[in-house]
Amino acid sequence: MARLEHVNITVPDAQATAAFLTRLLDWHVRWEGNSLNGGYSVHVGETDSYLALYSPKSSVASAVPRYANSAGLNHVGIVVDDLDAVEARVRDLGFETHNHADYEPGRRFYFDGPDAVEYEMVCYD
Structure with missing residues (x-):
């Protein structure tokens, strides 16, 4: 394992x-x-x-564009229990969400954090 x-x-x-x-x-x-x-x-x-x-x-160099750099960080996926509550918290903290998707085995959305990192929040209902 x-x-x-x-x-x-x-x-x-x-x-x-x-x-x-x-x-x-x-x-x-x-x-x-x-x-x-x-x-x-x-x-x-x-x-x-x-x-x-x-x-x-x-200072750090930009990693943009995502998905185009060898060994680059594309996004960080984090499993949460309540996707809707986390999305509300993300918005309350001043961040826009995007790329919502509902598909097996779960629901998800993405947002760009304060650090140039894209985060994926996913919930497996």
């Missing part, structure tokens, strides 16, 4: 992205501190899985 424990992504401000995700998803910060090459990392998520958010000491 294998399971995904974490994904490490570069964001402009790891602490700001972690704060956003804790507000949106009720996640918690598991660890944070200085990391590779003078950067800063925050691990945010649940007990057994998380996102490792890394901000380098220097």
Whole structure:
């Protein structure tokens, strides 16, 4: 058996992205501190899985366009229990949702977060 424990992504401000995700998803910060090459990392998520958010000491380069860069991050998919409630929270935080889809085995929508990362929220009813 294998399971995904974490994904490490570069964001402009790891602490700001972690704060956003804790507000949106009720996640918690598991660890944070200085990391590779003078950067800063925050691990945010649940007990057994998380996102490792890394901000380098220097500014980050754009990863746009998505789906066109080798080893690029296209989006982060997160399973939620109540898709409608999470979408309301996303909108309350000032973000537009797009690409809604209802298909087997679940429903989903996407939004661009405050960190140039696209997030997919999915619910398996």
